[in-house]
Amino acid sequence: MENSESVLSADSGLETQEIISLNKFVILSILSFCLYPFWWTYKAWRFFRDEHNLEVMPAARTLFSIIFLYSLFNKILLFAKNNGYTKSYPSSLLHAVAVIIGLLGYLPVPYFLISILGFIAFIPPFQALNFAKINDPGVATIERTSFNTRQIVVMILGGLLWVLNLWAILAISFLG
16 A cells, blocks of 8 residues: 655654544554554654653653543643644543543453443544644644555554454353
8 A cells, every 4th residue: 555645734843743534543443452542642742742842751651541641631632722723622531431441341251342442532632633733833744645554564463363352252152
């Protein structure tokens, strides 16, 4: 697959920000068993570290996202509002939903699969951050219209894991 790109914003000391569509975010989240939102969280913290010269460690904030996700969602909303975003979302509710749905991963087979819906809590911040990056004149963005190589690898490996998981769930169901 060829990557189509279009530069959407101008000149900045930041690295060019890649923008993906909501559909791609959802597909990558589902196929990665909801690991993709963690990658997105890391990239968002890294963006804010570089954009606002914050002294944060994006990897640590992602690893401990149960603590830091609320502040990230707030930071995204403030940044988006400063760039003309008119929508809003409740950061505390989205944080709680992400944590609760994540905990559903401890349910027995096959109910643990409900936890894959955890990406739903990330949709409003994802959309707000994309809007803000595109509309901030100091941020250069590239809109990815096709999947890049890493994303294709995630989809292939995730698809294989889905097949194996579904096969195991069916085997457990029929064999007891």
